[in-house]
Amino acid sequence: MIEDGAVKRVGVWLVGARGSISATVVAGHAALVGGDASPVGLVTARAPFVEADLPTLDRLVFGGHEIRAGALLDEARAVLDGCGLPGMADRYASALEATDGRIRPGVVRGGGPAIDGLATERVGAASDAEAVAAIRADIDAFAAATGAAHVVVVNVASTEPAPRPHPSWEDLDALDGAMKGPASILPPSALYAYAALDGGHAYVNFTPSVGSRIPALCQLAERRGAAHAGSDGKTGETLVKSVLSELFVRRNLHVLSWFGQNILGNMDGAILDNPDNKATKLHSKDHLLARILGPHVESRVGIDYVRSLGETKIAWDHIHFEGFLGGRMSLQFTWSGVDSLLAAPLVLDLVRLVAFAAARGESGVLGALGPFFKDPMGTDEQRLIAQDDAMVAWLRDPEGAR
16 A cells, blocks of 8 residues: 555665664654755755756655664664754654664675674575565565655665675676575675666665675666666765865875774774774775875775764874975874764765656666765766766766766
8 A cells, every 4th residue: 555645756775774874864854854954964955956856855755674673763862862962863753663664674695794793683585586586575565655656775784894706796697597596696785786776776885885886787777777876975084085185186295195094983883893894994995095196195094993982983184295395294184073964964865866867767877976975886086076076067967977
């Protein structure tokens, strides 16, 4: 039965649906739609995006997969109260509880021991093909129940260890055959990507996990006419790097070394305390400087879990550079931000932009959405201003932006 008022809705299927980002997305969306919050932090709230025919926020409806038991309202209370917004979660309890009613047990298969250790609710599957079928059934049921004409699957789950590539990843037909056996061929992020794209829905990877960054899944997206984008949301230290590093290039100042240290205390930080999971994140964060400044720069990124910080993420960066006559100088900055409050508006932006792209018939990798990601698919551009200019050009004319 279709829920009341669900005509022409855009479905948002959150992978990691009871996590801190998802809780903030749902509560923040309710605040925006109710007129209780301004759209600060939403890229799509500025010109020229406000003039484009993007789906309005009141058309979005949420559901998702989660491997942990609990209540979305409780997570929202923990996050928002801890961010200095006491009582806010309870003001939007009805929206959070409605979304919670659309959350289904998720897939853990192939996710590694750190993620497996979180799972208290999971779907068992004897093969990757069976896991994909279960995921698709949940997404299809969600679309049917809500009347969503299109669904955007957004991965905001914990970071996975980098998987060992399988030979079948290069070809869709080979992958389909391999997935029927008992071996784990794809990690969870890619299983969700497969299910979304195979159903003709969009997939957005907001994490550094592999997701749809596999040749066979790119082939699947083209075959089904589905759009996808990623990866790893750019919300803090890397966002600053993508702007600040260009300053040195334009002033012809030679960066010698760039060291960054990050500390954070939420579930993301706890998972990244595992060396295998951390390695995936470090690769996503650390390659940007070489692309902008060149391979000669000595760079290093550190990540440590400090439980007491909760949702706060702190980064300290030291930049050592050479100026005129070989003089050595340095710049330091500290970024302190609330991870979920930085990420949530970008998730809403991405849903609107991807749904907009799908509505005008675009498929495959949406490289124009590079400004949102640390390791963007479909483009080698890492400079934020150039990325943003390319996205605006794409918004106005998808053909002219290519």
